Amino acid sequence: MSLARSLVDVRPLRTSPAFRRLLIGRTVSVLGGFMTMVTVMYQVWDTTRSTAWTGAVGLAQALPLVVFGLFAGAWVDRADRRRIFLAATVGQAACSALLAVQGFTGHVPVPAVLLLVAAQSAFGALGAPAAGVFVPRLLPRDQVAAGLALNQITGQSMMLLGPALAGVLLGWFGIGVCYLLDALSFGCAFYGAFGLPALRPEGEPSRAGVQGVLDGLRFLAGHRAVRGALITDLAATVLSFPVSLFPLVNTGRFGGDPRTLGLFLSALAVGGVLATALSGPLTRLGRPGPVMLCASATWGAALVLFGLSARPWAGLALLTVAGAADATAVVARSTLVQTRTPDALLGRVTAAEQIVGQAGPSLGNVRGGLLAGWTSGATALITGGLLCVLAVAGVAATTPELRAGRVPAPGPAKA
CATH class of the missing domain: 1.20.1250.20 (MFS general substrate transporter like domains)
Known part of the structure; x- marks a missing residue:
């Protein structure tokens, strides 16, 4: 077996410019997301010195996905998935921008920070089912696995890079800059999906x-x-x-x-x-x-x-x-x-x-x-x-x- 065939299949990058844009935008946005994850944990711990409050961060991130996920999926299956994803991306960016504002101004109660985290997660619960249809709609069926593998390798790579980068930036510039960079990263995700055609459900809504x-x-x-x-x-x-x-x-x-x-x-x-x-x-x-x-x-x-x-x-x-x-x-x-x-x-x-x-x-x-x-x-x-x-x-x-x-x-x- 040749080395090229052993490596991750990159055919989707060549055959689908739309997928390529989506992947680039998603990668930058995932990087920003991991930076925010570390920054929120740091801010909450620095403010409270309580493991109960840091545990509440995970709860604020998970509960909206569990509570709203299936209803968001039903909505996604009734409308243009591209438009829903773009709206959800704007919502997530707005939450990160508000986190940046409170990061620069300071003196915001921890429950207010967690409320913004939960709101951002709720928008994510809406955007994720919409994004879930992109790969099978943009790629031939025999390249779907390759497209998902490219999503996975970029996500794993950002999981390695994001926390380390957040640690450096927190030490140099503080929490406000990290949140602001995450807000800007959603612009890349928005650009990646903006040029897509309408992606309404195929079949009965x-x-x-x-x-x-x-x-x-x-x-x-x-x-x-x-x-x-x-x-x-x-x-x-x-x-x-x-x-x-x-x-x-x-x-x-x-x-x-x-x-x-x-x-x-x-x-x-x-x-x-x-x-x-x-x-x-x-x-x-x-x-x-x-x-x-x-x-x-x-x-x-x-x-x-x-x-x-x-x-x-x-x-x-x-x-x-x-x-x-x-x-x-x-x-x-x-x-x-x-x-x-x-x-x-x-x-x-x-x-x-x-x-x-x-x-x-x-x-x-x-x-x-x-x-x-x-x-x-x-x-x-x-x-x-x-x-x-x-x-x-x-x-x-x-x-x-x-x-x-x-x-x-x-x-x-x-x-």
Whole structure:
């Protein structure tokens, strides 16, 4: 196999100028988003010195996605997705601009900051389902996986760069500049989508309100492959997500050195970047179901070995493997969801995927923290990884549609 075919498939960048603009705009915006995430945590901690308040930041980010996500998806499936995405992007930029204003002026109560964070997350809950239809509408079907892999590798890269850049800028210029740069980054996302054609749903539009949401849930309940993909993701996160255990593991293996704590998350991100950079063969394979199942099982197995490992640097290497498996599973799952879901339902299904992606890790962190408190960090890691592997095996055994998992025959781009 040639080196070029081993690397991430870049055909979407050549064949679709619209996708190329979207990717550039999304990458800059994601960078700004990670900078704001770090800046909010820093500001709240600096103001309150309370872990309860810093925990509330995550709640402010997650709750709007969970509460509004499915209703936003139903709205997206009734209207022009491009216009909704542009409106949501303006809303997010306005929230970042207001955060910048309070960052420059100071003396704003923490609840007001969290309210702005929640408002920005609510706009994100609207924009994400709209953006979820862009890749399958702009690319031929045989390039959808490649487009999603390019989204993944840029997102993982910004996850590495954004927090580090935020730390430097916070030290040099303060919180106001970081928020302002995030507000400006949304301009790139707006430009990326502005030139798109109208992207109204293909097929019967969603019914209004609760009925439209219920139609989406009925599709999820009845489509075995898509349902199995989301259950697999929940199994991998709720049963085994390890991030809440990292401080405990860091204390046991690195003596609690704060300089090494960041290495745990960095190891996951490095694994994700490497796996996506070498994703060419898997995205060309056209079998996202088996790829997702194998990658999810590898994630669980790597966490079991991480829990068993007594050598600190070997543990970080296993986390790199886990990060690679997670990134591979995400690309495969998104490919399966976006190629198996009718366009008229794609906003609602993408919203459900976003909710699973937000709620699963949060619940997994709670599970890991409680179990570690009753037993130990190693026990929580090992049992979580084993449960993940068993759950993935159960999904594979009961969902032959995932084991086959071949994407339908390629078709031309639709927009």
